[in-house]
Amino acid sequence: MTRSNSDTIRSQPWHATSTDDVFSALTTDETGLSSDEADRRLSEYGTNDIHDAERTSVLDLLVTQFRDPLIYLLVVAAILSLGVGFLPGGHPNYTEAAFIVLIIGANGLFGFVQDYQATRSIEALRELASPNGTVVRDSQKQVIDAEQIVPGDLIHLEQGDAVPADARVLDADELRTNESPLTGESTPVEKTTGTVDDNTPLAERHNMVYKNTTVVKGHGRAVVVETGMETEVGGIATQLGEGDDHQTPFQAEVEQLGKQIGGLVVALIVLVVAVQFLFTATDSVAILLVGITLAVAGVPEGLPAVVTFTLALGAREMVDRNALVRRLPVVESLGSVDVIVTDKTGTLTENRMTVTRLYASGSVVDLSDSTVQSGNGVPEGRQIDADGNERSRPGVAPLLRCGALCNNVDRTEDEYRGEPTEIALLRLADEAGIEPTGERIREIQFSSERKRMTVLVDDGELTAYMKGAPEVVLDRCDSILEDGEVHELTDEKRREILDQTTSFAEDALRVLGFASKTIDDPSADPDQIEDKMVFLGLQGMIDPPREEVEEAIADCQSAGIRTVLATGDNLTTAEAVGEQIGLDPEGALTGSDLAEQSDDQLASAVEDVDVFARVTPDHKVRLLNALQDNGHTVVMTGDGVNDAPALTQADVGVAMGERGTDVARQASDMILRDDNFATIRDAIREGRGIFENVRKFVNYLVSTNTGEVLVVFLGVLLGSLLFPAQFSATSEALILTPILILWINLVADTLPALALGADPHADGLMDRPPRPTDEGVINTRVLVSILTIAILLAVVGLGIFFHALDRTGSLLRAQSLLFTFIVVVELIRIQVIRSRYDQTLRSNLWLVGAIGVSLLVHLAVLYTPLHDFFQVVPLAPVEWVWIAVGFVVFLLLNVVVSRLNTRIFGDQT
Secondary structure (H helix, E strand, O other): OOOOOHHHHHOOOHHHOOHHHHHHHHOOOOOOEOHHHHHHHHHHHOOOOOOOOOOOOHHHHHHHOOOOHHHHHHHHHHHHHHHHHHOOOOOOOHHHHHHHHHHHHHHHHHHHHHHHHHHHHHHHHHHOOOOEEEEEEOOEEEEEEHHHOOOOOEEEEEOOOEOOOEEEEEEEEEEEEEOHHHHOOOOOEEOOOOOOOOOOOHHHOOOEEOOOOEEEEEEEEEEEEEOHHHOHHHHHHHHHHHOOOOOOHHHHHHHHHHHHHHHHHHHHHHHHHHHHHHHOOOOHHHHHHHHHHHHHHHOOOOHHHHHHHHHHHHHHHHHHOOEEEOOOHHHHHHHHOOEEEEOOOOOOEOOOOEEEEEEEOOEEEEOOOOOOEOOOOOEHHHOEOOOOOEOOEOOHHHHHHHHHHOOOOEEOOOOEEOOHHHHHHHHHHHHOOOOOOOEEEEEEOOOOOOOEEEEEEEOOOEEEEEEEOHHHHHHOEEEEEEOOEEEEOOHHHHHHHHHHHHHHHHOOOEEEEEEEEEOOOOOOOHHHHOOOEEEEEEEEEEOOEOOOHHHHHHHHHHOOOEEEEEOOOOHHHHHHHHHHOOOOOOOOEEHHHHHHOOHHHHHHHOOOOOEEEOOOHHHHHHHHHHHHHOOOOEEEEEOOHHHHHHHHHOOEEEEEOOOOOHHHHHHOOEEEOOOOHHHHHHHHHHHHHHHHHHHHHHHHHHHHHHHHHHHHHHHHHHHHHHOHHHHHOOOOOOOOOHHHHHHHHHHHOHHHHHHHOOOOOOOOHHHOOOOOOOOOOOOHHHHHHHHHHHHHHHHHHHHHHHHHHHHHOOHHHHHHHHHHHHHHHHHHHHHHHHHOOOOOHHHOHHHHHHHHHHHHHHHHHHHOOHHHHHOOOOOOHHHHHHHHHHHHHHHHHHHHHHHHHHHHHOOOO
16 A cells, blocks of 8 residues: 655655654654554555565466567468458468467467566565564564564564564664675674664664564664565565566577568568569469468478477476576577676575684684595594694684683574574584583673673683674783693784784684683673683684685686676675685775766776675666676576566576575576586586577578578469469469478478487587677578578479479479478488588487488378378379489589588688
């Protein structure tokens, strides 16, 4: 429902507004709402859910499938096939009309199913809604359905809760939320109560919590300011609903090819009809039949089925490689990709904080090499034994033990629940075999002012364990543990520790310092307990890159595919991760930098900059638009809600299957079931191979149809001149009937073309640069090949036709000879096309079988009672000799022209 006062409410920058002004704008207070007022607001504002965007009806979606020039041409041909029955001397051709309608219906039904599935991307947003929320109603805490929450409600948040709506924080006790699904920031965000600047980016609005994020630590209260579609996630839903339907490059190319073929056929029909009407005595029925025949001959009816089959084969192959394709044309589009824009969290990285570096006993321990597992399950590359000791540094064990004890993570056998930073500390201790035993006596909680946390544990003796910001922990220490012994913490040692802290931070590590000491009185003042501590060391952690990513990016680079990192993380982290995976962090930009640039400046920047940090969903879409405007074919990868608009906008949107949100998966074109960036590389290779196969059968099918058009076009004109009596006086005088052309296009050609879709891929596909954006399936070489084959087919075929007509005087026999000649030539010349790709006939046994089946079916048409249905006659042995001679002439001419083509245009396969 529409909010009556929504403009007033929505004009508020909630993060920059004082608490009192927030209460005033929402007409609420610390006691929350009454039930009656909540019901009134629910009626005014609507439920707190994500609504489906208004979308095309099922009927409109079905009708859209038939809005195509070639479909229009076939519809006209079907109508004319029936309409000739109303003319004097004519009779309706029900068989031809039925064949045409069947083709139209089958193609339209398939397109409808695909498009219907693609429109469902918005529906997953509803599934993300939190089922419950804790609110204050009538001055009492109540747990209600989150859909019933309204602006002005006072909500309580606890660790593990999903935030039910966008809200302004009122109280925060160590409150931290995981906002990575919305912002891409992998580190939990600490929440506070103060105001922030109006222009503060979403990821840095520490006084706000957002719908569909989760509380990972602490608790607090907040007042709801936005619900439903007005939340940040609702805004993303709106963007998805308003997004334009984006054609893949291949879809656009097929559509353009259809328009060109349709335009050419219409022009030829007009020309032939005009010539026959003005310069011959051909009757009106015969002229209409010629028009129908040209229309049927010009449309490659089998092309949609072959394209669908080939893309489906590729999609099935990709499933075996853990890539699930949601839109078939995307399979081919992957082959022309030249830029991958990727998110960081969960895509390039593991989406879990991991300790990668330690500082203890004056030495640094690098834990990043963890490729070899020891017998006890601890990565040997970490160089930590079962006692927690790095091979020559006994100070590691106390450091890890402190991290495990000063920790609030809930742990089960196979799951850690809590703040990611603390999970990382406990996981490392577990890997090293350290068991954090002892009874916790007291906890001195962390706060943003204290920047440290201390716990008192009775583990044989009462010990205080502290962790926090390194400089803060260092200030509370007067000694240091080195090689198992306690020494004085000198100024030189302090400088060394601070230098190491800076070094860790420069590598985008989040650094914590650790200290401990034994105490006597657990009830003492916190300052007394946390004074004169023993410094144990540092632990640096990061969300690390996935092991296979660097190699996958290198493979893509060798294939001419550039990778661009666009993340919601801070600049330092983005630069460090980018450098680790092989990207150039030089000149990295933030979302704010991007927003300040003009379109022309951004168009230039995207060609040179590999790393973008602190980007919002709008920034990602603008970045994609700049790349696409520069002529690039772009893949966008992502896993969060914030990635959905860019996934929809990209030429190919790729979502993560394991870590990805439902929104991202439903907005994507392809889903990586293993979340492996390397799978994109494999998918691109498959796409390139599929493109080669598409080019083969487009050459094969379009050259056939072009040849048929020339046969009908030239045959009618020559027939009117050479045999005026037969070609002017009867409506039966056609070079080929529409039913024969349909048979060639649907059976004789389509079966081998389908088998071409299963051709094995050539070697070295990933050693080539991407296909130029301005180069279509039909490049110069293919176009010349199509025209050459079509002309030779028409010349040799018409030679046989008119020779037979002259020798036998039978139009029916001449049609049968031409019909058989075209079928035989088409079935055998397919290997001529494949030979340009160095493929032998034996490399595709499916093709051998398809050719054999097509020949047998054609013989059945000639030599069984089926010949009466198709209106052809059985051929005599001598007539097969004529076909053989014609085929040899055709083949020799084709080989000569093909070699000339290669010399002139090169190997543009």
